[in-house]
Amino acid sequence: MSDYEVVIGLETHIQLNTTTKIFCACKADSWFDPPNTNICPVCTGMPGVLPVLNKAAVEKAVVLAAAMHAELRPLSFFDRKNYFYPDLPKGYQISQYDQSLAFGGYLDLPVPAANGQPAYIRKVTIHKLHLEEDAGKTKNAGSERLIDFNRCGVPLVEMVTGPDLRSADEAAQYLIRLRQLLRWLGVSEADMEKGHLRCDANVSIRPRGATYLNPKTEIKNVNSIEAVRTAIEKELERQIREVEAGRRIEAWTLEWDEDAGVLRKMRSKETEADYRYFREPDLLPIRLEEAWKIEILKSLPELPLIRRQRFMDAYGLPEYDADILTTERNLSDYFETAVKAYGGDPKRVSNYLMNDVLRMLNEGGQTADQLRLTPAFLAEIIKLADAGTVNTSTAKTLLQKVEESGTAPAEIVAAEGLGKVSDDSAIRAVVLEVLAESPKEVESYKAGKVTLIGWFVGQVMKKMRGKADPTLARTILEELLA
Amino acid sequence: MSDSIDRETFDHLVGLAALELDQQQADYLLRELNNQLKAIRELVAIPLDESVPASLHGVPFAPTESPALREDIWLPHQDPGEIIAQAPNTREGYIVVPDIPHTTLE
C-alpha cells in the first residue's frame, strides 16, 4: 500500500426533503407507497407533459451551496442529459450542465487521529453543484427487471468533489460530515439506507509522489458509509494487484453488490456515453435575484464545523465534547442556550449533557428540541446543585422528574421537599435514631472498625430520602460515636 | 469539419438512437441526412461576431412575463392506475422489462 497514493473523488446525490417532486406536484417521499402509485403524467414522461420547477427545491439547493462556500450563479440553466434506461421515463434527465446553480466551494474535513497518525484537516474541493431530477428504481427479478417510477422526479442536488480524498477512511469521513451538514441545514434527511444520500466513488492509484492522475474506475450503487469504505478498499486492492501484475487499469464502471459483497463490471457498451446535453427548452433559466437570495440565506445557520471550533475556543470544551455536542444542530443549540442561562463553567453543562441528557435522548428517541427538560430548566438544576440546595444525586433525579412532568425544578424541589437538609438538629435527631437501631454496628465501630462511618452516613441519608447534607451528617455521627 | 456522414458514423448514430434498420431504410436515411447536411452547411459560412448570443427561445421572456415557480404543495394525480395501465407488461404494480446484462469481476 505504501508504494501507492490513493486518489478518490466522490460524486454525491442528495435528495432534498421538499414536500413535492422537483417538476410536478406528486409528493417527494414514497418510502411507504406501493410501486407506481405516487406518479402523475409529468414524472412518468407521458407524451405532451411539461416540467414546472418547484421553488422550494431551488431554495434548499441555494442553502446547501452557500454552506459549501460555493459561488451561486444569478442565472443558471437546465439541460437535458439524453440516455436510454428503463428507470428514466423521458429518455433524458433534466439536469444542469455548464451553467449550474453553483460552482466551486469546499469542505474542511477534520480527520480524526488513528493508527498513530495525528488528526488533520483535509480540504475537499467541490467542482460543481447542480439541481436535477431523480430517476425511478429498478429491481432484479430473474431474467427480468421490475420498474417503479415513484422516485422519478425527486429533487436531487449533485455535488462532485475534486480528486482530493486519500483513503477509504477519508471518503467515509467526508460522507459522515456531509450527512451531518445536510441534516443540520434541514435540506435532506440524508439517510443513506433510504437513498436520500447516494454516492459514486471515482477511484485510482498512482505512485507515491506523482502528481498526474491515472485512469479511474467508478463505483456505483453504494448504500451505506460502511459499504463505501469496503467497496473502495476492495477496488484499491484490485487495482494494486492489477498494476503489480503489469496490467493497466481501465476506466470501467463498477456496480457494488451489497448482498454478495462484490463489485460487478457494467458492460462497457452501456456506459459509453454521449449524453448530447442541450438546454432544456421547456424551462426558463433560474433567476436568483439578489433579494430572493438574501431572503433564502436568512435561514442559513452557523455551520457545524465552525460551531465545533467555536465551542472549543469560546467555551474551552475539549475536542471530544465539542464534536459530540455539534453532531446535531438541535443539540448544539440546546447546549448553547443552557450555557447562557447557566452563566457558569460551560464544561459543567457539557458534562450534564454528555452523561445524562444524551442518554435520555437516545432512550426516548427524541431530538433535543423535543425535551420538556428545557435548556433553562437544565441550567436551573445545575445552579441548584452548585448552590448546595440539592446534592448531586438529587440533581440527576431532578433531570428525569422535570422531563416527565415539564414542571420547573424549583417547584419540584419545594413540592417534594427535595432540598438538602443542613439543619443540625434535624440531622442530629435522625442520627440518634440510627444509632439506637444499630447497636451491633455501634459496638464494632467503637471497637475500631471506623470504616463503618460510611455505612452510618448511608443509613441517615436513606431515612432522610437523600436530602441530608452528607458532610454535616458525618460530623455529627463522628461526634456522637466518639 | 466533415462534409458528409459516412457509413460507420451512420451505424454509430443508429446504435445511439436505439434503432435497427433494414438496408433499404438505411440507404434512404443516409442519403437524406447528407442532403440535409448540405443545407445545414450554409450556417457555417454566416459571419457571427461576439455580440450575437444564442437564443434558446425567440421570445426573450422578461422577468415580468416569466411564470412564477411552483409552490411546494402536494396535489396527487387523480388516477395513477390509468398511467400504469398503458404499460405493455406489468406485474404487481411494477413495469416489467427484460434484464440489462452484467458481468461480475473476478
Add this chain to the structure above:
Amino acid sequence: MELCDLPAYELSLLLRQKQISAEEITRACLERVDQVDGRSGALDSGELTAEDEHKVHAFITVTRERALNQARVVDKRLAAGEDPGLLAGIPFTSKDIFCVRGTPSTAASRILANYTAPYTATPVARMEEAGAVMIGKVNLDEFTYGSSNESSAFQPAPRNPWNPAHVPGGSSGGSVASVAAGEAALSLGTDTAGSIRQPAAFCGVVGVKPTYGRVSRYGLIAFGSSLDCPGPVARNVVDAALMLQVIAGADRRDSTAANKPVPDYLSMLEQPVKGLRVGLSPDYFRIAFPDAASGEYRERPLPTDIEAHVIKAAEVLASLGAEIVEDVPMPNTRYGIPAYFVISRVEAASNLHRYDGVKYGYRTPQPPGDLTQLYRKSRNEGFGLQPKLRILMGMYVSAAQYSAQYYQRALRVRTLMRRDFEQAFDKNGKYRLDVLLTPTTPTTAFKMGAVYGDSVLMQYADQLTVPANHAGIPGISLPGGLDENRMPVGIQLLGPDFSEDMLLRVGRAYELATETEDWRKIKPMVLR
C-alpha cells in the same frame, strides 16, 4: 347553406337565440363527415381505392358519441339559462398531437397507435370548458414531421378539399382539411415551422400561429419544444379570434406560457386600419434552396401568381388607409431552414427518446433477448421513416464534437433572424412596421406524391413561415385568392411579440374589404 358551413360566430348567435341546438350543429358536422371524409386514417389500411382518392380523410378518430354528449350538455345548460361559455356548441377538431383524456392520442404514429391519454391538453381543456364540442381527432404528418401530411402512419392521408389529388399541406393537414370541408368550424393545430399557416394557405382557411408562450403547450406531444405553438384554424378571422380568446393565457402546467394578460381580441377586431404601417420585404419574394446534386444554393423568385396576390392584398390595405412600406430588409430569412434543420432535430431526437416500448405505446411482439433489443426493435417497428430521419440528424448535430459548429451556431443564427424582426417592428426605428405582409408559401398545394420522399425540398415549403417560429413572433395566414388552377393562395401577416390583436384586426379588415370578391364565392371541389 348548411349549419356546418356557417361561421362559428353565427352559430353562436343562433344558438343563444334558441333557433338551433348544439346537438343539431353537431349532427350536421357528423353528417358532413359521413359525406366527404371517407374512411378514417388507420394503420395497415391497404391499397387506396378509387373512392379514397375523392375523399378528405381528415380524421383518425371521430368521437361521435362524446361529441353528441357534449352537445347535449350545452343544450341543457342553455335551457337552464346558464352561461354555457364563449364557444358553446361550436364544433371543433383537434390535431391528434394533443392528448385528450380517454381518447386515442396517436401523433399519427404506429408507436402511439394504442395509446390512450390519461389527461387532457390545456388548449383542448379550455375549448371544452368554453362549451366547444370536439368532433374528433384529425390526421397529421407522423409526429408533425412534414409539410404535406403524407407521412402519417394512418392512411389514407388527408387530401386537399379544393382538389383531392393535391396535398392539404402539413403538418396540420387534417385540421385545415376538416375546417375547409365543413366538418368542423374550428380546429386546434400546431405550428413548429409553419404547420398551421402552410396548410391553411393550401386549403384556403385562416391559420394563426400565436406568439411562442401565448398558448400553453401542455398536452401537445412535443416536436421542437422551443418552436411549437398551438393555434387556431378557422374559416374566417372572427372565428379565429374567438378561439384564440379561449385558448390563450398563462398555465401553471407550462413554464413557458407567458405570464401576460390576454387582450380582448374581439373588441378590437373591427377597428380601422387607417395609418397602420404594413411592410413588404423583397426577402420574402424569393426562395433560396440547395441544389440536390451540387448542394449549391440557388435563388429563385416566387411564382408570379403568388407574388401578384400579395401585392393585391397590399393594395387592398392601402385603399383602407394603411401605409405600405416597401423594401424592408429581412436578410436572414434564408437561414431559417438550415437553422431549423438543426434546432428542431436536436429537440425532436430528444423528445422521441421516451418512446421505447417500456411504459406505453408500441412494444415489439418479438421475444426480446435483452433490454437493448427491446428498445431497438420497438423503435424500429414503431417509428416511420420521418421520425427516424429526425432522430438521426438530431443525434448527429448535437453530438459533443459537432454541437458547437451546428447546434450552438444555429441558436445564434436564430438571434440574427430575431433581430431582423426587431428592427422592422422597432417603434423608433427606420421602418416602424405594425405588420409585415408576405406570401405564406412559395407554392400552392402540390400534388400528392410530388415532393414526398425528398426531405429537403419538403422542408423548403416552410421557408417563408419558419422565421416567425425562430423569432417566437406571431403570424396569421389568410385566404388571398385562387391561382389559375383554382387552388388557394395564402397571404401571411407577421407582427411583433404578442401582437395577435393587431394581426387579427388587419386580417379582418382585409377579409371584409374582399368579402364580395368572386373567388370568395367558390367552394372547395369536394363541396361542389
